[in-house]
Amino acid sequence: MAEYFGTTVDDIFSTQTERFRPEGAEGVDAVIAYDISGAGGGRWMVAIGGGKSETKKLDSLPAEFTAKMITDAETFVGMTVGRIDGMEAFQAGRVRAEGDMAMLLRLPQMFTKYVPPKKPITARDIIETAVDRFQPQYAQELDVTVGYDFTGKGGGQWTAVIKDGKCTLEEGLRDNLTVSNIVSAEDYVDLMLGKLDPMVAFGSGRLKLVGDMELAMKLPKIFAKFVPSEEAEAVEELIVLKKIISVDMEYSTGPVMGQFFEGLMEKKILANVCPKCGRKQLPPREVCAPCRCRADEFVEVGPGGEITMIDDTYYASPDPLTGETRETPYGSLHVLLDGCKDNETFWHMLKKNDLFDAQPGDRVRPVWADERTGSVNDILYFEKVR
Amino acid sequence: MSHKRNRNVGIIGIGQTQYSSHREDVNQPEMINEAVRFALEDAGLTYDDIDCVVHGNMELFEMVHQPDLWHTIGTGAYGKDAYRVTTGGTTGATLVCAADNLVASGMYDIVLAVGFEKLQEGHTTGGITNMADPLWSRNLQTGALTGATAGAMIREFGEERARRAAMKLRIDMDKHAMLNPNSHRSFGLDYDQLDDLMENSPKLVGELRLIHMCSQSDGACAMIFASEEKAKELSDKPVWIRDHITIHREETFNLFGKEDAEREETTHRFAARKLFERNGIDNPVDYFDVFEMYDPSSWWGLDWLREFMLLEGDEHLKMVENDELKIGGRLPLNPSGGVVAANPIGATAMVRVAEAALQIRGDAGGHQIPSEVKHALASGFGGTLWTVLTMLEKDLDW
Numbered sequence: 001m002a003e004y005f006g007t008t009v010d011d012i013f014s015t016q017t018e019r020f021r022p023e024g025a026e027g028v029d030a031v032i033a034y035d036i037s038g039a040g041g042g043r044w045m046v047a048i049g050g051g052k053s054e055t056k057k058l059d060s061l062p063a064e065f066t067a068k069m070i071t072d073a074e075t076f077v078g079m080t081v082g083r084i085d086g087m088e089a090f091q092a093g094r095v096r097a098e099g100d101m102a103m104l105l106r107l108p109q110m111f112t113k114y115v116p117p118k119k120p121i122t123a124r125d126i127i128e129t130a131v132d133r134f135q136p137q138y139a140q141e142l143d144v145t146v147g148y149d150f151t152g153k154g155g156g157q158w159t160a161v162i163k164d165g166k167c168t169l170e171e172g173l174r175d176n177l178t179v180s181n182i183v184s185a186e187d188y189v190d191l192m193l194g195k196l197d198p199m200v201a202f203g204s205g206r207l208k209l210v211g212d213m214e215l216a217m218k219l220p221k222i223f224a225k226f227v228p229s230e231e232a233e234a235v236e237e238l239i240v241l242k243k244i245i246s247v248d249m250e251y252s253t254g255p256v257m258g259q260f261f262e263g264l265m266e267k268k269i270l271a272n273v274c275p276k277c278g279r280k281q282l283p284p285r286e287v288c289a290p291c292r293c294r295a296d297e298f299v300e301v302g303p304g305g306e307i308t309m310i311d312d313t314y315y316a317s318p319d320p321l322t323g324e325t326r327e328t329p330y331g332s333l334h335v336l337l338d339g340c341k342d343n344e345t346f347w348h349m350l351k352k353n354d355l356f357d358a359q360p361g362d363r364v365r366p367v368w369a370d371e372r373t374g375s376v377n378d379i380l381y382f383e384k385v386r
Numbered sequence: 387m388s389h390k391r392n393r394n395v396g397i398i399g400i401g402q403t404q405y406s407s408h409r410e411d412v413n414q415p416e417m418i419n420e421a422v423r424f425a426l427e428d429a430g431l432t433y434d435d436i437d438c439v440v441h442g443n444m445e446l447f448e449m450v451h452q453p454d455l456w457h458t459i460g461t462g463a464y465g466k467d468a469y470r471v472t473t474g475g476t477t478g479a480t481l482v483c484a485a486d487n488l489v490a491s492g493m494y495d496i497v498l499a500v501g502f503e504k505l506q507e508g509h510t511t512g513g514i515t516n517m518a519d520p521l522w523s524r525n526l527q528t529g530a531l532t533g534a535t536a537g538a539m540i541r542e543f544g545e546e547r548a549r550r551a552a553m554k555l556r557i558d559m560d561k562h563a564m565l566n567p568n569s570h571r572s573f574g575l576d577y578d579q580l581d582d583l584m585e586n587s588p589k590l591v592g593e594l595r596l597i598h599m600c601s602q603s604d605g606a607c608a609m610i611f612a613s614e615e616k617a618k619e620l621s622d623k624p625v626w627i628r629d630h631i632t633i634h635r636e637e638t639f640n641l642f643g644k645e646d647a648e649r650e651e652t653t654h655r656f657a658a659r660k661l662f663e664r665n666g667i668d669n670p671v672d673y674f675d676v677f678e679m680y681d682p683s684s685w686w687g688l689d690w691l692r693e694f695m696l697l698e699g700d701e702h703l704k705m706v707e708n709d710e711l712k713i714g715g716r717l718p719l720n721p722s723g724g725v726v727a728a729n730p731i732g733a734t735a736m737v738r739v740a741e742a743a744l745q746i747r748g749d750a751g752g753h754q755i756p757s758e759v760k761h762a763l764a765s766g767f768g769g770t771l772w773t774v775l776t777m778l779e780k781d782l783d784w
């Protein structure tokens with residue numbers, strides 16, 4: 001199984017179910033399919049529903065799914081463990097999504113983050129870094145051999161050869177060592193991680209030093225302190241302050257928009273007309289900006305009309321009124337209502353079921369809300385006239 | 387007849403941070419200070435030499451009111467005259483206009499202008515959605531995203547040609563971005579990916595796909611402006627501001643639905659026409675040696691080229707198709723990579739002017755145009771079609 005950043009794709013999916021958070025998936029009934037290419041890839045599906053989640057490895061992808069993620073194993077692991085920026089991978093086309101994008105964006109609420117298990121550090125891990133940790137400035141003119149004899153579980157034998165300001169590491173113990181460390185592999189790890197005091201270990205006989213004691217005392221200088229690679233690689237965690245701003249706002253409509261909203265409550269769409277250029281404004285505005293004059297005359301237009309433009313939106317953006325991510329795709333449209341001409345279009349939403357069926361030029365009519373309060377929501381959406 | 391000015395104004399210092407999706411390593415004043423330090427170093431000045439500071443960004447994006455107060459420690463404005471500009475997407479361009487006006491008027495000899503945004507700290511689409519009028523449009527808007535331009539171009543030029551030209555321009559811009567070490571996004575796209583990207587880049591709105599759209603970036607840009615006398619004294623190669631123009635009109639979200647372009651000339655074409663008329667420029671494509679355009683998406687970049695350069699029919703498509711917009715081409719467009727490569731919004735429009743000035747100086751580095759750059763144009767864009775154009779010159783000879 002191919003590893004990326006020390007993790008396999010299997011590692012991630014094998015913990016998927018235990019990372020499920022029912023509280024983050026209320027009301028969700030979805031199947032997420034994963035098509036992961038490259039070494040260590042494969043096909044998986046994650047089903048979410050009824051407060052439960054199930055993960056399966058499959059030979060072929062399910063025919064029906066809510067959303068599908070298509071990527072390669074390295075990118076998938078990299079994004080999961082936070083080593084590859086998901087948004088950038090998405091923009092560069094290394095990750096593709098099909099189906100309901102909003103569902104993919106909700107996944108971080110439905111599953112806790114995958115944290116790679118910490119693998120215990122062994123004596124071998126540490127001694128193999130000896131050459132990297134070697135500090136030649138403290139080993140000038142030395143021509144010595146240092147033996148490491150690790151006993152017990154995870155043990156082994158190594159010799160560090162220091163000569164001409166250089167250090168090499170060999171497996172096995174040389175004869176005639178200048179100094180030799182004899183210690184259990186377990187205690188050696190604790191000593192190097194600072195969990196076991198060297199003087200205590202030496203005094204109690206758990207660490208034996210044989211040979212040139214003066215050199216033995218210099219060893220902590222000749223070899224820099226061991227730093228576990230995870231810590232060395234881990235990016236410093238920066239402190240950021242999280243704030244959620246939520247403010248109730250109130251906006252005056254004014255007499256002109258007020259009259260327009262009153263009209264909506266009676267299922268009437270009112271435009272106002274510029275006395276100079278004759279253009280209709282929808283929604284009405286207090287003045288005609290180009291003519292710099294008040295537009296006081298109101299006329300009823302529509303309610304039916306002809307589509308001039310449709311914007312079909314796939315981007316999962318927040319609804320500014322609720323803060324909830326909108327379900328995609330959805331469509332907004334511009335309608336030339338009956339009685340209007342040229343650029344006097346009216347902007348509203350298109351009925352979801354009409355999104356892939358409606359075209360510019362089609363006739364539409366408004367669908368009114370049962371309870372109208374004088375707002376944009378008094379019209380639910382426009383639907384195609386069939 | 388260009389704007390009346392009491393005296394000429396030269397750009398004598400330019401500083402930009404690296405643009406990036408995230409700068410958690412610094413807070414706002416620290417990030418701004420990076421750009422300010424670079425600009426001061428570039429000009430060979432210290433804080434003491436600055437008479438006045440102009441600061442700008444879009445408050446809703448980071449939800450900090452009067453951020454210029456907090457940022458005084460980064461701009462060095464303590465005890466100096468200071469102004470704040472916040473005109474949405476055009477902020478950076480308006481900062482340049484304001485600094486130019488302040489120096490040209492004789493009020494100040496040396497002015498520092500700083501534009502920034504740290505978009506990771508807020509919610510850009512949420513912020514832009516809140517820009518729309520709360521009585522009606524706010525409920526219908528999806529941030530700055532619309533597929534209207536793509537739809538109109540597809541109707542005018544046919545699906546295949548329009549989509550190809552937009553994606554070709556996107557790849558041209560990425561090629562430029564690869565040469566600019568400050569780019570936030572430089573993907574290494576190649577022309578053999580064109581068909582794949584046209585089909586597989588995720589759709590945002592209609593035919594506006596993710597790859598076409600600009601990013602949300604963190605970053606800051608600072609520029610130093612000086613009177614002609616000071617600029618000649620302090621700088622070997624000051625870049626002269628010839629003229630600038632700002633055109634906007636009523637909030638016109640409904641105009642995105644227009645069919646009849648004749649009836650309502652875009653602010654871009656209107657601004658360009660007026661600016662070129664009063665400066666006696668008959669053929670902008672031939673006059674300018676570089677154009678740094680505020681191109682929020684490849685569709686807009688393509689469509690707006692026709693507006694800004696006063697082109698007709700499919701002349702703008704031909705410029706893309708014939709490689710005329712690439713570095714070394716007839717009119718290099720955005721050698722920096724443009725807004726699709728980096729978009730720290732309050733700095734973005736200023737970066738256009740800064741990059742145009744670097745081209746005139748010959749200091750653009752890897753993305754320097756090989757031939758001499760004497761005349762440069764930079765555009766800013768914001769709101770529902772709000773246009774700022776700035777003309778720069780190498781020589782004081784107009």
